[in-house]
Amino acid sequence: xxxxxxxxxxxxxxxxxxxxxxxxxxxxxxxxxxxxxxxxxxxxxxxxxxxxxxxxxxxxxxxxxxxxxxxxxxxxxxxxxxxxxxxxxxxxxxxxxxxxxxxxxxxxxxxxxxxxxxxxxxxxxxxxxxxxxxxxxxxxxxxxxxxxxxxxxxxxxxxxxxxxxxxxxxxxxxxx
Amino acid sequence: xxxxxxxxxxxxxxxxxxxxxxxxxxxxxxxxxxxxxxxxxxxxxxxxxxxxxxxxxxxxxxxxxxxxxxxxxxxxxxxxxxxxxxxxxxxxxxxxxxxxxxxxxxxxxxxxxxxxxxxxxxxxxxxxxxxxxxxxxxxxxxxxxxxxxxxxxxxxxxxxxxxxxxxxxxxxxxxxxxxxxxxxxxxxxxxxxxxxxxxxxxxxxxxxxxxxxxxxxxxxxxxxxxxxxxxxxxxxxxxxxxxxxxxxxxxxxxxxxxxxxxxxxxxxxxxxxxxxxxxxxxxxxxxxxxxxxxxxxxxxxxxxxxxxxxxxxxxxxxxxxxxxxxxxxxxxxxxxxxxxxxxxxxxxxxxxxxxxxxxxxxxxxxxxxxxxxxxxxxxxxxxxxxxxxxxxxxxxxxxxxxxxxxxxxxxxxxxx
Ligand SMILES: Cc1cc2nc3c(=O)[nH]c(=O)nc-3n(C[C@H](O)[C@H](O)[C@H](O)COP(=O)(O)O)c2cc1C
Ligand code: SF4
Ligand code: FES
Numbered sequence: 001x002x003x004x005x006x007x008x009x010x011x012x013x014x015x016x017x018x019x020x021x022x023x024x025x026x027x028x029x030x031x032x033x034x035x036x037x038x039x040x041x042x043x044x045x046x047x048x049x050x051x052x053x054x055x056x057x058x059x060x061x062x063x064x065x066x067x068x069x070x071x072x073x074x075x076x077x078x079x080x081x082x083x084x085x086x087x088x089x090x091x092x093x094x095x096x097x098x099x100x101x102x103x104x105x106x107x108x109x110x111x112x113x114x115x116x117x118x119x120x121x122x123x124x125x126x127x128x129x130x131x132x133x134x135x136x137x138x139x140x141x142x143x144x145x146x147x148x149x150x151x152x153x154x155x156x157x158x159x160x161x162x163x164x165x166x167x168x169x170x171x172x173x174x175x176x
Numbered sequence: 177x178x179x180x181x182x183x184x185x186x187x188x189x190x191x192x193x194x195x196x197x198x199x200x201x202x203x204x205x206x207x208x209x210x211x212x213x214x215x216x217x218x219x220x221x222x223x224x225x226x227x228x229x230x231x232x233x234x235x236x237x238x239x240x241x242x243x244x245x246x247x248x249x250x251x252x253x254x255x256x257x258x259x260x261x262x263x264x265x266x267x268x269x270x271x272x273x274x275x276x277x278x279x280x281x282x283x284x285x286x287x288x289x290x291x292x293x294x295x296x297x298x299x300x301x302x303x304x305x306x307x308x309x310x311x312x313x314x315x316x317x318x319x320x321x322x323x324x325x326x327x328x329x330x331x332x333x334x335x336x337x338x339x340x341x342x343x344x345x346x347x348x349x350x351x352x353x354x355x356x357x358x359x360x361x362x363x364x365x366x367x368x369x370x371x372x373x374x375x376x377x378x379x380x381x382x383x384x385x386x387x388x389x390x391x392x393x394x395x396x397x398x399x400x401x402x403x404x405x406x407x408x409x410x411x412x413x414x415x416x417x418x419x420x421x422x423x424x425x426x427x428x429x430x431x432x433x434x435x436x437x438x439x440x441x442x443x444x445x446x447x448x449x450x451x452x453x454x455x456x457x458x459x460x461x462x463x464x465x466x467x468x469x470x471x472x473x474x475x476x477x478x479x480x481x482x483x484x485x486x487x488x489x490x491x492x493x494x495x496x497x498x499x500x501x502x503x504x505x506x507x508x509x510x511x512x513x514x515x516x517x518x519x520x521x522x523x524x525x526x527x528x529x530x531x532x533x534x535x536x537x538x539x540x541x542x543x544x545x546x547x548x549x550x551x552x553x554x555x556x557x558x559x560x561x562x563x564x565x566x567x568x569x570x571x572x573x574x575x576x577x578x579x580x581x582x583x584x585x586x587x588x589x590x591x592x
Contacts (some may be wrong), residue, residue, distance in 0.1 A: 144420065
């Protein structure tokens with residue numbers, strides 16, 4: 001939601017969906033059917049899209065607007081309001097590292113540095129092997145596990161810089 | 177100390193209906209439905225002095241009564257589990273370890289406010305909470321605690337929808353949460369009208385924090401006086417306090433509301449790490465201004481915190497030792513509010529990045545004494561913000577300046 005924070009990614013390109021991904025739009029349409037009965041469920045609709053594509057492509061927004069009978073501008077407004085939605089493709093493993101006060105005091109800056117080194121990317125980006133997207137986020141409510149992070153929705157902490165190699169290996173081997 | 181909302185946390189599989197029932201779960205609901213009118217429930221909750229644990233400490237019984245007295249239908253109950261205040265994880269523990277207690281409280285709230293629909297809204301990042309609450313709701317539906325004709329009373333129905341957020345602190349603000357439930361951007365709405373008359377979908381809505389609702393069943397079982405007496409002095413009941421930062425044990429403990437910061441930090445948190453000294457603490461999350469060791473004996477309850485120029489907030493106590501720089505602490509808080517400002521109103525959208533810039537200037541040795549005055553002026557202008565986020569965002573920064581001024585001056589005068 002930050003407007004001009006230095007840590008924010010560059011504005012996402014609005015690339016059209018690759019041809020190979022288009023069949024998934026039909027799957028999305030099916031998954032949206034039950035949501036038609038639940039007024040106000042645009043967040044769930046966007047989660048459904050992100051689950052299929054790893055992000056929310058423009059075509060999915062159009063489809064959601066059509067199916068849920070809401071303006072496309074509202075769908076776009078919602079996508080861009082919530083930090084958990086991405087307008088760019090993401091890796092299968094999204095790491096969200098807390099940068100707020102308690103985790104900061106417990107060593108979050110070193111943890112973020114260790115993750116950036118191990119993955120070979122700055123936060124806000126996806127690792128060259130395409131396996132990890134690294135994000136730095138607000139308090140995760142895991143302050144008892146300071147410094148804490150999420151691997152998708154799995155909670156980890158305290159994670160020290162030395163724990164990073166094992167953590168990443170664990171995720172690569174499917175134990176994440 | 178008698179525990180209220182955390183008493184089942186140590187039980188095996190405490191999140192299941194079987195375990196909750198073994199511990200006396202849903203007996204309060206049955207008693208309410210057999211023996212009490214909605215008026216009697218709100219009278220009981222009013223007499224218990226239960227107030228909102230989400231941070232505003234509004235009287236809960238009164239809120240439910242306002243909703244019941246509004247003729248518009250359907251009325252709603254909403255569980256606010258958007259918990260995102262830095263340093264706070266109390267609701268997460270309740271959702272993970274005892275979801276049924278909050279659900280039972282929600283059903284009692286619905287009966288008392290004559291509501292027939294509800295939402296259980298959990299922040300998007302709480303994955304384990306989603307699973308546990310969804311499973312608990314399924315169990316509650318199967319057992320006839322939710323749905324049509326609850327506990328055999330064909331005049332009492334409650335349909336609850338599970339919802340999750342997707343990453344936005346501001347959505348914890350009640351009117352922003354309604355917008356989110358309606359599928360819109362989570363900007364706050366103008367108040368009045370208040371949620372009790374104009375909540376989700378413009379209908380009367382009782383919205384409560386997880387911890388507030390979780391306290392209701394025990395009050396029904398043990399009475400208003402019992403609950404009131406659990407608190408210290410004028411403060412009623414208990415509060416979950418959770419520790420983090422430079423503290424030996426970053427744990428959550430349920431204690432009488434009004435306990436001293438000393439007891440929370442020193443006894444339960446084990447104080448600061450070996451060889452360090454305590455420099456200060458925040459009483460309740462990022463929004464609260466920091467206090468000094470001289471204020472350790474202050475009672476962690478809304479009134480005494482207000483007297484000290486800070487807030488009780490969420491009970492998220494963050495501890496600082498002598499290795500921590502208070503200018504950096506102020507800067508971290510400013511960064512949080514800058515990121516989480518929803519951008520809807522100018523004083524907050526422009527004010528929060530200004531707070532960040534001033535802190536950065538000072539940290540980089542380019543600050544002047546004028547910057548400290550500027551912070552005061554900026555704070556005053558941010559009081560014109562549209563919602564509580566903007567009203568609070570500058571308090572921790574200004575509070576740090578007033579309590580730890582020498583550290584700011586050391587940067588300004590080049591001594592750091
Ligand atoms: C910026 C902001 C964020 C808030 N976040 C939360 C939150 O995460 N959870 C919560 O219960 N209340 C939060 N509140 C308070 C709610 O607006 C509301 O007062 C509360 O949900 C009412 O429930 P209670 O009376 O049981 O505390 C927030 C308020 C503001 C101004
Ligand atoms: S005060 Fe901040 S968070 Fe609240 S409406 Fe204004 S910009 Fe949004
Ligand atoms: S401050 Fe990091 S999880 Fe709360």
